[in-house]
Amino acid sequence: xxxxxxxxxxxxxxxxxxxxxxxxGYQYIGDFVEKGLxxxxxxxxxxxxxxxxxxxxxxxxxxxxxxxxxxFLSVFITLASYIYPYFKYxxxxxxxxxxxxxxxxxxxxxxxxxxxxxSKRERS
Numbered sequence: 001x002x003x004x005x006x007x008x009x010x011x012x013x014x015x016x017x018x019x020x021x022x023x024x025g026y027q028y029i030g031d032f033v034e035k036g037l038x039x040x041x042x043x044x045x046x047x048x049x050x051x052x053x054x055x056x057x058x059x060x061x062x063x064x065x066x067x068x069x070x071x072f073l074s075v076f077i078t079l080a081s082y083i084y085p086y087f088k089y090x091x092x093x094x095x096x097x098x099x100x101x102x103x104x105x106x107x108x109x110x111x112x113x114x115x116x117x118x119s120k121r122e123r124s
Contacts, residue, residue, distance in 0.1 A: 017046050030085070037081045044073050048111055055118050064122035071115035075108050 025039025047070050054061040062070065082101055 017043060021046075031088070033084055034081075037077060037084065041077045041081055044070065044077055048074050048115075051115055051118070052111070055114060060122060062122075064119045067115050067119035067122065071112045071119070074115075075112055078104050078108050 021039045021043040024042045025035045025037075028035050028038035030038075051062055051067060051070055082104070
């Protein structure tokens, strides 16, 4: 595969990923920050899925720093997507807002652990 085809495939991947992420964020009901967090969550989610699949296939697609960045960003975006509305809508019942928090924390702990362990195996 030529260098130009590789760059074209990367640009196409990023374009589709950004388009779907931005569309998801735009459709989210909330203010600008909540829409941005939704779009970022979707965008990071694609890279988390790719990283998890590469772990399954035992193929190295990301460097050590990239895996650690993906792991921390995934946790940070998830926490921010719960913490920001919690303070913004503090006058409302928090049980409705935090109904899926435990589920997301468990999933993020699993993701973080897998990506962090994989980053330890990487050379660079």
